Amino acid sequence: MDDILQIKDLRLEYPNGHAALKRVTFNAKKGEIIAIIGRSGAGKSTLLRCINGLEKPQAGSIRLDGEEIVGMEERQLTNLRRKVGFVWQEYNLIERLSVMSNVLTGRLSYNGRGKNLIGYFDRGHREIAIRNLERVNMLHRASYRADKISGGEKQRVSIARALSQEPTIILADEPVASLDPNLSAIIIGDLARVAREDGTLTIINIHQLDLAAKYVDRMIGLAQGVIVFDGTPAQLDDAAMDRIYNFDKISG
Ligand SMILES: Nc1ncnc2c1ncn2[C@@H]1O[C@H](COP(=O)(O)OP(=O)(O)OP(=O)(O)O)[C@@H](O)[C@H]1O
Ligand SMILES: [Mg+2]
Structure with missing residues (x-):
């Protein structure tokens, strides 16, 4: 199919035993623009870092353009990263x-x-x-x-x-977290526009729901390392918001 990214049952535990991702599963198509949303600590950055091969999951699979990333050797990872455009909050320019x-x-x-x-x-x-x-x-x-x-x-x-x-995929980790609201809208707008023009799958970690809703096709909500919402911005109703942001109140 045209699912250029396939993530299945992904589990990432940090050395201190904290499971930042638990059985995360989703597929994405070429050209999709996806926002990952969730509270601080939900696992958003960890997820992007796994796709870029910067973190080593204990279980599960990440296939990008037919290649398995989990378990790749460093040399192959260097090749992989050619295909992954990364946009960081802190720019990382020289x-x-x-x-x-x-x-x-x-x-x-x-x-x-x-x-x-x-x-x-x-x-x-x-x-x-x-x-x-x-x-x-x-x-x-x-x-x-x-x-x-x-x-x-x-x-x-x-x-x-x-x-x-x-790139085959663009990953952006809170690209506008250091910018004022007006500029944030312009930059997310620019990113979404060029990604659409090129048909490049783009995944953006973002806290500003209004911007995400305006510019992306799909939102994935993470809570405590689990996907608790996956749908269009229009489908993000109160119940979904509760699952993503108030899970501790629900579970008591
Ligand atoms: N190197 C690490 N060692 C141990 N725990 C870590 C490490 N990096 C992150 N964590 C923990 O893993 C969880 C997920 O972290 P992550 O950075 O992926 O969250 P996030 O959703 O990106 O949060 P934010 O919105 O604040 O950027 C958090 O509980 C965090 O404290
Ligand atoms: Mg983060």
């Missing part, structure tokens, strides 16, 4: 490099090691970087050092970098 150079890091895995060593990118790569900067309205900042631009601009650059990887 501050002393230009905006353009930061976006070009999204092309590193396509460029060849020798050229990377001397910082040379073929014209095709530079064109991809320029096009993606244009798409998030940041081309006018291409030559600025990354530490000289605002938070909202940094997040646009990080989106352009992720796009330049031509």
Whole structure:
């Protein structure tokens, strides 16, 4: 089928024995834009980190584009991460490099090691970087050092970098948690727009339900490491909200 991501019975325990994910199961299609919502500590970041191979689940399966991620060796994980665009709350740009150079890091895995060593990118790569900067309205900042631009601009650059990887999936962990409400709406809008244009499966951890409802196709609610809601924004009714946010009151 066209379920490009298939997660089944995923369990992740941290070394202290805390089970952050318990039998998490869901599939996602190419082009879907999904918000993961839930209280602090629900397991949202842990889930994204598992898909990126940064955490090692004890049980279950994650198949991305037909490849099993759980149990992958480091060398294979390096290959996997080429296909996974990650957008972090704290941007993770290389501050002393230009905006353009930061976006070009999204092309590193396509460029060849020798050229990377001397910082040379073929014209095709530079064109991809320029096009993606244009798409998030940041081309006018291409030559600025990354530490000289605002938070909202940094997040646009990080989106352009992720796009330049031509990823199979984009994972965004609270991409607008450091930004004001107006800017948050613009950035989530930008991310959703470019993801739709490319048909790239995108999963966004987000606390702002209004933004999620406006821009995503589907919401997955996590509570204490368990999926307690999976549906469209319109299906997120009071009962679902209670399951996601007030589970301790319900269970007593
Ligand atoms: N390295 C770790 N070692 C032990 N426990 C951890 C570790 N990282 C996270 N946890 C715990 O696992 C649970 C899930 O954490 P996670 O960061 O995935 O939550 P989250 O939903 O992303 O929360 P937030 O909304 O605050 O970002 C929490 O109870 C957290 O304290
Ligand atoms: Mg988190």
